[in-house]
Amino acid sequence: MPESEYILELKGITKIFPGVKALNQVHFQLKRGEVHALMGENGAGKSTFIKVITGVHAAEEGQMLLEGKEVHFRGPKDALDAGIAAVYQHPTTYPTLSVTENIFMGHEIIRNGMIQWNEMHGKAQELLDRLHANFKPSDEIGALSVAQQQMTEIAKALSTNAKIIILDEPTASLTSNESEELYRIVDELRDGGVSVIFISHRFEDMYRLASRVTVFRDSQYIGTYDVNSITNADLVKAMVGREISDMYPKPEVKIGEEIFRIEGMSRTGFYKDVSLSVNAGEIVGMTGLVGAGRTEVMESVCGITKADSGRVFLNGKQLKISKPEDAMREGIILLPENRSTQGLILSWGLGKNVTLPIQKKLAKSGIFNDAKKENEISKKFLEQVDTKAVTIFDPASSLSGGNQQKVVVAKALAQDNMKLVIMDEPTKGVDVGAKAEIYAIMGDLAKQGFGIIMISSEMPEILGMCDRVYVMCNGRMTGCLSREEATQERILNLSMENSERDGKEEVQK
Amino acid sequence: MAGKSGRTIKAEQKLTAKQLLFTWEGALVVLFIAVNIFNMSISQSYTLSNVLREMPKYLAEIFMLFPMAYILVLGDIDISVGSIVCLTGTVTCYISNAGAPFPVVILGCLLTGLLCGMLNGFITTSFPELPSMITTLGTQIIFRGIAEISLGGGGSVSYINTKQIMPLSTKLGKLVPVIILVVIIVAVIYTVVLQCTTFGRSLYAIGSNKVSAYYAGVDVQRCRFIAYSLMGLMAGMCGLFLTAYTYGANTTTGQGFEMEVIAMCVFGGIASTGGKGTLIGGITAGLIITLLRIALGQANVNSQMILVVVGALLIIAVLIPGIKGRIDEMKKLRSAA
Numbered sequence: 001m002p003e004s005e006y007i008l009e010l011k012g013i014t015k016i017f018p019g020v021k022a023l024n025q026v027h028f029q030l031k032r033g034e035v036h037a038l039m040g041e042n043g044a045g046k047s048t049f050i051k052v053i054t055g056v057h058a059a060e061e062g063q064m065l066l067e068g069k070e071v072h073f074r075g076p077k078d079a080l081d082a083g084i085a086a087v088y089q090h091p092t093t094y095p096t097l098s099v100t101e102n103i104f105m106g107h108e109i110i111r112n113g114m115i116q117w118n119e120m121h122g123k124a125q126e127l128l129d130r131l132h133a134n135f136k137p138s139d140e141i142g143a144l145s146v147a148q149q150q151m152t153e154i155a156k157a158l159s160t161n162a163k164i165i166i167l168d169e170p171t172a173s174l175t176s177n178e179s180e181e182l183y184r185i186v187d188e189l190r191d192g193g194v195s196v197i198f199i200s201h202r203f204e205d206m207y208r209l210a211s212r213v214t215v216f217r218d219s220q221y222i223g224t225y226d227v228n229s230i231t232n233a234d235l236v237k238a239m240v241g242r243e244i245s246d247m248y249p250k251p252e253v254k255i256g257e258e259i260f261r262i263e264g265m266s267r268t269g270f271y272k273d274v275s276l277s278v279n280a281g282e283i284v285g286m287t288g289l290v291g292a293g294r295t296e297v298m299e300s301v302c303g304i305t306k307a308d309s310g311r312v313f314l315n316g317k318q319l320k321i322s323k324p325e326d327a328m329r330e331g332i333i334l335l336p337e338n339r340s341t342q343g344l345i346l347s348w349g350l351g352k353n354v355t356l357p358i359q360k361k362l363a364k365s366g367i368f369n370d371a372k373k374e375n376e377i378s379k380k381f382l383e384q385v386d387t388k389a390v391t392i393f394d395p396a397s398s399l400s401g402g403n404q405q406k407v408v409v410a411k412a413l414a415q416d417n418m419k420l421v422i423m424d425e426p427t428k429g430v431d432v433g434a435k436a437e438i439y440a441i442m443g444d445l446a447k448q449g450f451g452i453i454m455i456s457s458e459m460p461e462i463l464g465m466c467d468r469v470y471v472m473c474n475g476r477m478t479g480c481l482s483r484e485e486a487t488q489e490r491i492l493n494l495s496m497e498n499s500e501r502d503g504k505e506e507v508q509k
Numbered sequence: 510m511a512g513k514s515g516r517t518i519k520a521e522q523k524l525t526a527k528q529l530l531f532t533w534e535g536a537l538v539v540l541f542i543a544v545n546i547f548n549m550s551i552s553q554s555y556t557l558s559n560v561l562r563e564m565p566k567y568l569a570e571i572f573m574l575f576p577m578a579y580i581l582v583l584g585d586i587d588i589s590v591g592s593i594v595c596l597t598g599t600v601t602c603y604i605s606n607a608g609a610p611f612p613v614v615i616l617g618c619l620l621t622g623l624l625c626g627m628l629n630g631f632i633t634t635s636f637p638e639l640p641s642m643i644t645t646l647g648t649q650i651i652f653r654g655i656a657e658i659s660l661g662g663g664g665s666v667s668y669i670n671t672k673q674i675m676p677l678s679t680k681l682g683k684l685v686p687v688i689i690l691v692v693i694i695v696a697v698i699y700t701v702v703l704q705c706t707t708f709g710r711s712l713y714a715i716g717s718n719k720v721s722a723y724y725a726g727v728d729v730q731r732c733r734f735i736a737y738s739l740m741g742l743m744a745g746m747c748g749l750f751l752t753a754y755t756y757g758a759n760t761t762t763g764q765g766f767e768m769e770v771i772a773m774c775v776f777g778g779i780a781s782t783g784g785k786g787t788l789i790g791g792i793t794a795g796l797i798i799t800l801l802r803i804a805l806g807q808a809n810v811n812s813q814m815i816l817v818v819v820g821a822l823l824i825i826a827v828l829i830p831g832i833k834g835r836i837d838e839m840k841k842l843r844s845a846a
Contacts, residue, residue: 304724325726336724345718347784351520356714356725359707367706379520391519411725 004068007032007195013062022048026221035196037210041431042400044216046199054086055079085157089169091149095142100124102141103156127155147178166197171205175290183208240433248464251443256280259451260420265310270296271475278451285466286455288495293475294455298422302327302334331419333412343408344396351378351392354411381410402434420451459488471495533778537793544797548804555804565686567799569751573770575699576740578791581774584716584783589645590744592652593625594763597748599656602666619745626741630734657760665759677753688750700788716783776826
């Protein structure tokens with residue numbers, strides 16, 4: 001039998017969970033030494049599919065061929081032994097253990113019942129060298145960055161001599177520099193003969209890395225395409241099932257008067273001398289590299305943390321904000337960056353999540369909860385943002401990322417005194433369809449004359465949605481560009497700390 | 510700006526009788542009935558009038574069950590309350606013995622408890638990064654230490670004017686002890702506040718996800734401060750009634766109360782990890798344990814044996830959700846296979 005062209009082949013895989021078909025007759029073919037992107041909206045079945053490949057789930061139907069031979073994995077260990085390793089979005093590391101211990105967790109080198117530390121450290125160093133890692137095998141994992149932890153996970157995969165490595169949304173929590181580093185590593189893996197399956201929501205990842213892309217939608221196989229020959233629009237259509245005519249529905253809004261202004265705000269160690277303003281009906285972007293201080297500035301505005309100095313004005317009136325409640329009372333509403341830890345109480349029903357910030361306003365004589373009123377309000381706003389849910393009592397944890405984000409939006413909209421909305425990375429980890437819907441809501445808000453600040457690291461949405469863009473770098477505001485002035489290059493230039501940068505942009509403003 | 514898809518989300522929720530029974534509170538009510546039947550079978554003297562007569566002995570510590578539920582719902586814990594009972598009991602005796610009028614005695618006692626609770630609240634909210642278990646372990650030792658110092662060499666103090674505090678241990682209409690009425694009033698207030706007010710909702714929010722609650726405008730530290738203060742106040746209430754029944758205080762007064770109260774709450778379904786359980790459950794559990802104690806006492810069962818039973822009940826209570834989870838998982842696996 002001639003050696004198969006495909007190192008891994010899955011045919012007609014069906015996986016049923018109680019009540020749902022998580023995968024319905026899906027196919028997948030991975031070529032030897034190929035980087036293959038797997039795309040689809042949240043809940044399309046990508047993660048379940050990966051778990052079938054890695055032996056976590058057993059499929060009800062279908063065939064899996066590894067190097068042309070049919071295999072049946074009874075558990076993750078079988079898959080590892082067969083040379084298939086997965087690196088997940090949130091590295092499942094042991095934070096208090098060293099890099100070496102993490103790499104060899106579960107397959108320590110043991111001789112005569114003793115762990116061979118020297119040998120393991122040496123091997124770990126070899127692996128880290130191969131990845132050009134800038135940390136040591138003896139470092140504690142918890143002290144490393146997410147990117148470095150991911151690198152450790154990749155080293156772990158390599159330590160098992162994996163032939164197929166699966167990367168599940170590896171760039172979701174990386175900065176653009178770190179993503180570049182990851183791209184380089186993946187390139188090297190491929191050149192070294194490893195086949196890679198790459199899951200991502202980011203089109204840049206796919207274009208940069210993959211040669212082919214497979215799309216799932218609603219648990220079904222939609223197709224496999226050559227990256228070079230498929231257009232962006234076609235790919236979106238394949239993923240969403242409908243055409244998104246305008247991804248960034250930026251409405252033409254007559255910009256009103258200034259409603260919000262920050263003057264010379266500083267917080268030691270986080271940001272320095274930050275000033276900005278927002279006009280009615282304006283969508284203002286705030287960008288820069290992760291860690292530039294954007295979130296920290298806005299958290300101080302909203303009373304989450306305290307600024308050391310500086311003044312905040314809303315409609316010309318200077319505000320005194322010392323806790324989140326103060327900001328909310330003034331009508332400054334924050335949609336925090338992290339849905340699950342800051343935006344929502346996952347164990348609670350959707351309705352209670354939506355009404356938590358306004359519970360005092362809804363309560364009878366401000367004290368006793370009014371369930372009927374609460375349910376009405378939360379139903380209204382959850383429907384308004386088109387949340388995919390059956391009842392308002394569904395726990396927030398049961399929704400996909402995109403729908404959770406919609407609940408966060410509904411929670412903000414329910415605050416009827418809203419004047420300024422601050423959205424921190426509103427589309428992070430959200431699939432294409434939900435993204436478009438969130439942009440549409442932003443556009444509507446702008447039309448209604450609210451001021452909007454959007455913190456984002458994603459260039460396309462900054463360029464697509466914003467009237468003006470503020471750029472931050474290392475805790476300082478390095479520039480402000482109008483919609484016409486803003487280009488990817490100029491923004492990047494302003495977001496990099498570069499002594500040779502001529503600073504013209506700054507001077508212009 | 511209505512939803513594009515025209516999708517509607519239901520805002521009604523109907524619990525069937527079966528679902529209601531399978532809540533923790535439902536199971537407790539069933540258990541409550543079972544325990545009563547069991548009690549009647551082991552003890553001839555398990556009658557309403559006898560139970561009402563013996564109950565007050567055990568009721569003083571029930572006062573602390575209510576605020577302890579608040580603190581557990583917050584995801585915190587307070588193990589200093591037994592010591593607060595000792596301290597407030599001691600202080601009450603001294604105030605009374607100094608010849609103060611009755612209202613002053615009561616006020617002095619409650620105020621002492623409140624101040625202790627406020628101190629706990631002040632420390633835990635000023636240093637929110639400290640685990641409350643450790644903070645209140647510290648104050649537990651301090652409060653009992655102060656009580657022991659003021660009790661001096663004898664280690665105990667008795668009311669000189671026992672007539673003064675008699676009203677607290679009398680019965681209304683020769684049947685219902687005063688303490689039962691007070692407990693019922695306090696129970697209703699605490700239950701309504703926890704289950705029906707914005708403050709109660711805030712406690713659950715904090716216990717479920719402190720950060721999200723803070724971002725949603727809940728004043729986390731203020732809520733915690735109030736809960737600890739209420740805890741102290743109710744420990745004072747416990748000290749007041751306890752000494753009224755025992756006519757004095759000594760160095761072991763209130764010892765171990767904190768754990769008994771926490772046990773009742775946890776048995777009642779109030780998870781020590783926060784955000785879960787109701788006071789209905791906590792109160793039912795408290796009643797079950799109290800009635801069991803009375804009946805076992807009537808049947809001349811060794812009092813240490815009662816502790817063993819209560820401990821076993823507690824472990825079972827904590828285990829059941831885990832066992833249920835495992836059964837669900839097994840069912841899932843079976844239906845998947």
